[in-house]
Amino acid sequence: MEIRIKGLTRNYYSEGKQIKALDNVDLTIPANKIFTLLGPSGCGKTTLLRCIVGLETPDAGEIYIGDDLVWSSEKNIFVPPENRGLGMVFQTYAIWPHMNVFDNVAYPLQTSKTPKDIIRQQVAKALNFVQLDGFESRPATKLSGGQQQRVALARALVAEPKVILFDEPLSNLDAKLREETRKELRSFLTELKITAIYVTHDRIEALALSDLIAVMRAGKIIEIGDPKKIYFNSDHKFVADFIGRANLIKGKVEKLEGEHAIFASEIGSILALNSQRIPVGQDAMLCVRPEFIRLTSEHKDQGQNIFRGLMETLIFIGEAYEGEIRIGDTLLTTTIEPTENIVEGDDISIAFDPDHCFLLSA
Amino acid sequence: MFKKPTLTTTLIIIVGFLTLCPVIMLLLGSFSQDFVSFGQFTTVKYVEAYTDPDFADILWNTVIFTGGSALVATLLALFLAYVNTRTDLPFKFIFKVIAIVPMMIPHILFSVSWVLLLNPSNGTLNRLFMDLFGLTDALFDIYTLPGMILVEGLLDLPIAYLIIAPAMSAFDVSLEESSKVCGASNLRTLMRVTLPVLRPAILASAILVIVRSLASFAVPSVIGMPGRIYVLSTHIYRNIATGFAADFGKAAAIGMSALAASITLIYVYRYLTSESGKFVTISSRGFKPTLIKLKNAKYPMFLIVGFLSFILILLPVLVLFYTSMLPYSMVPSAKAFSMMSWDNWIEVLKDPISLLSLKNSLFLGVVGATIGTTLSIFVSYVIVKVRSTASGILESLSFLSFSFPGIVIGVGFMWFFVRTPIYGTLTALLIGYIATYLPYGIRPISSAFVQIHSHLEESSRVCGAGPFYTMRRIVIPLLIPGIVSGWILMASMFLRELTLSVVLSRPGTEVLAVQILHFAEDGLWGPLSALGIIMIFISSALVILAAVLGSKLTKMEVVK
Known part of the structure; x- marks a missing residue:
């Protein structure tokens, strides 16, 4: 089901100051996609989620779930959360400690007065889906973190909602379990054909799970795109910087070459992606990610995008080297294969792939 | 969500009446000659x-x-x-x-x-x-x-x-x-x-x-x-x-x-x-x-x-x-x-007034604690979960009576009750008790509320449950330990209540502690002691019963 949001605004007041948690947000979340709201803490992503669910009331704007208007400040419409027909997984899972697994999962069906035998079937189906068969009579307090997370998912799915929402559901798991659960969640959600809205501040989670990512800052949505677009070719400096480690190099657009442009930078001229079509003569910023700075044996004048630099620091972290390369006044962060045979102080040649470095408006 | 303000207002009116009525009536009464000439300033x-x-x-x-x-x-x-x-x-x-x-x-x-x-x-x-x-x-x-x-x-x-x-x-x-x-x-x-x-x-x-x-x-x-x-x-x-x-x-x-x-x-x-x-610094180490x-x-x-x-x-x-x-x-x-x-015991158990006081105190203990606890649940909910200016007012109001000396509040209530038909009834005592001991119910229940993470309620709402269904299935069961201790505290307070009762109790509405006071004034130590042991026995039995019931109720949800 599609979700449309128009002009949504929500202000907080704290110590006499007004904080804009949501600043006139317009957004359409397409049906049957995994849609992630990503941003640093305090950017308004959780507030937006809670407004969609109905746990928080915005100050202005409209929210449509499918064709139903569930919130409108103008028309004075507020559909309470229980009548919005959504499923949600909370950050704390919110598993009710006084009930067993069966009652926790059956709850959404019990509220709608579903016949008992159907409830039993549905709960068994939901538990089977999250691979917790036979856990029905387990008390909620006797579950591990990962199991609680699955019970919460089963509960959110059992009434077969058209939309399911996740509020940082993995942040309470330890690192290893988080990785496993992320994979599972991805396969669950792709299997389901359901609209999922996922809130997180973890960029890897966002990249790994989403069909579409919306990056937020200070109550506004800055950019929406699929993970590859956001990572390889984002339109905004903030987004490029937030989604992964990035080297940002200042310069000027010199010449357009189709999709690409020649960019005159502090370290020399670079051929880079220019999907924003920044015109010639304009100041811009080149973004290149550490893993796309490649060591090469070629010589500077042997081709395009090849530079000489000094290996200033080199730290072995197991799976790779993390290094800093100095070219004039510019220091570039890079990741180098652990098998490379170099030491600090070496003179080296590096190459940038024109398709993996891109221009941002400064 | 839209109903909270009205709930808060209703509670402010109820609690405000309970705590402020005796104070205001005491103040007005202190400037009056007697019950008849109430309101003529002197x-x-x-x-x-x-x-x-x-x-x-x-x-x-x-x-x-x-x-x-x-x-x-x-x-x-x-x-x-x-x-x-x-x-x-x-x-x-x-x-x-x-x-x-x-x-x-x-x-x-x-x-x-x-x-x-x-x-x-x-x-x-x-x-x-x-x-x-x-x-x-x-x-x-x-x-x-x-x-x-x-x-x-x-x-x-x-x-x-x-x-x-x-x-x-x-x-x-x-x-x-x-x-x-x-x-x-x-x-x-x-x-x-x-x-x-x-x-x-x-x-x-x-x-x-x-x-x-x-x-x-x-x-x-x-x-x-x-x-x-x-x-x-x-x-x-x-x-x-x-x-x-x-x-x-x-x-x-x-x-x-x-x-x-x-x-x-x-x-x-x-x-x-x-x-x-x-x-006092609490060491985190x-x-x-x-x-x-x-x-x-x-x-x-x-x-x-x-x-x-x-x-x-x-x-x-x-x-x-x-x-x-x-x-x-x-x-x-x-x-x-x-x-x-066992002569004293037999005498007490045959004494109609002692029996009446026993009956009255039991009634006040059980019914009063039940009403008082119910009120405390709503008040605690607003104090802990709503958090607005109005809920702040409610909080101050509901803890005000903690500082009221019972006998003084009894005098204040007396000035009010003589003007109403409930003067000299058990209802008058009931109202007085709840007004004076409300903080004893609110304290354990509100600290139980603090323990309930708001996500537990919110997830129930998202699951399709309305506010009252959520209250019944999620909030109340999780509150049961707090509710039970609030109930026990109130019931045992009511069962032994003396200071308010010496003012408000009239022939026909004698309560245990007042009857014991009368025995003491007459030097009837034997019957007094017998009735006293009965009183201790009942209040201990109430405590045990409520504790057992509480643990049964909490378990039931889990086993079902």
Whole structure:
């Protein structure tokens, strides 16, 4: 089901100051996609989620779930959360400690007065889906973190909602379990054909799970795109910087070459992606990610995008080297294969792939 | 979500009526001549009350009585808390018993048991000493100010302990350790570091005991009045209980000063308890204090603590039971034991007024606690979960009555009830009880509410449950432990209620504590003791029943 949001605004007041948690947000979340709201803490992503669910009331704007208007400040419409027909997984899972697994999962069906035998079937189906068969009579307090997370998912799915929402559901798991659960969640959600809205501040989670990512800052949505677009070719400096480690190099657009442009930078001229079509003569910023700075044996004048630099620091972290390369006044962060045979102080040649470095408006 | 404001408003009206009505009526009443001429302004009652030549004495007695009780209770509590948290004393479970069990013995019975032990004419202990040492006069006279202070101090010891012990155990031991590293001895560290840091807790405990002893009626009536020692509460009682000459205007005028003093002290108390949070540093490193080794002092120290718990818990019950079996008071001897019988018990169980008071108190305990707890659930919900200006008002309102002396509030309610048809009914007592003891229900329930993460409720709403369904299936079941302890606290308070009841109880609405007071005034110690044991038995049974029921209810949800 599609979700449309128009002009949504929500202000907080704290110590006499007004904080804009949501600043006139317009957004359409397409049906049957995994849609992630990503941003640093305090950017308004959780507030937006809670407004969609109905746990928080915005100050202005409209929210449509499918064709139903569930919130409108103008028309004075507020559909309470229980009548919005959504499923949600909370950050704390919110598993009710006084009930067993069966009652926790059956709850959404019990509220709608579903016949008992159907409830039993549905709960068994939901538990089977999250691979917790036979856990029905387990008390909620006797579950591990990962199991609680699955019970919460089963509960959110059992009434077969058209939309399911996740509020940082993995942040309470330890690192290893988080990785496993992320994979599972991805396969669950792709299997389901359901609209999922996922809130997180973890960029890897966002990249790994989403069909579409919306990056937020200070109550506004800055950019929406699929993970590859956001990572390889984002339109905004903030987004490029937030989604992964990035080297940002200042310069000027010199010449357009189709999709690409020649960019005159502090370290020399670079051929880079220019999907924003920044015109010639304009100041811009080149973004290149550490893993796309490649060591090469070629010589500077042997081709395009090849530079000489000094290996200033080199730290072995197991799976790779993390290094800093100095070219004039510019220091570039890079990741180098652990098998490379170099030491600090070496003179080296590096190459940038024109398709993996891109221009941002400064 | 949109219904919360109306719920808050309704609660503010209910709680506001319960707490402010008696205060306003007391104020208006104090400016009236009598019930009939209510509303015609006069200051004659203030003049009468405060130019009474006895008044200075009464005030002085009150100061000594409340201050002395605070000193006794706080010093004992400090000693017990220190020994518990800082020494290697054996059998530490005894401290839990000292802190909780005495609350189950009604104050009036505790006072009576000390009269039975130490009254100058036939107190059991006095007679025992006279026989032992061949004295002609009684060694102790309980009917004195020191006697009153001793008994009130012991009664308030648990509350003082409950304030001081947590502060003592939250104390950052490294403060003490650094003092010792600087070369100070144990004693010097105690005097220069430990006690000064604990000062807010100590002061808070002393002030709370002063407030409680100011409101105390059991000790002043059972021990003070026979010795002609009057304090404010008994002075008020004297003005309304002397048959035809009952003067509610003067009682209200005196009550105003007790009320003002009490509210002021509670504000100081709340200020101190909020301050003490800044003062006592809780170490996050989870250091266990090194226990001071008592060595040879271990067993003498244990004897002292054991003796204290004996006189706090066992002695009153023993004395009452012993007295209930005898036709008149006598020193334990072969003769006394041969004369024991159930006559007093049979007499009490045949006495229509005692039976009526039993029935009334049971009704008030069960019904009152149930209504009071229900109200407390809603009030706590608004206080903890709504958090608006209005809920802040509700919070202040609902804790205001904590500072009200029962007898004063009784006088205030009397001015209200005489103008309504419920005057002299159990309903009047019910309203008065709930108004006075509401904080006792709200406190455990609101702290249970604090434990419930808002996500637990919100997820229920998202699952399709409305606010009331959520309340029934999620909030209430999770609250049950808090609700049960609130209910127990209220029921046992109501079952033993004395100070409010002596004002509001009329023929036909006698309650247990008032009936016991009447027995005491007539010197009928045998029937009194029998009824008293029944009272202790019922309140213990209620506590156990409620606890069992509570654990059953919580389990049911899990097993189902």
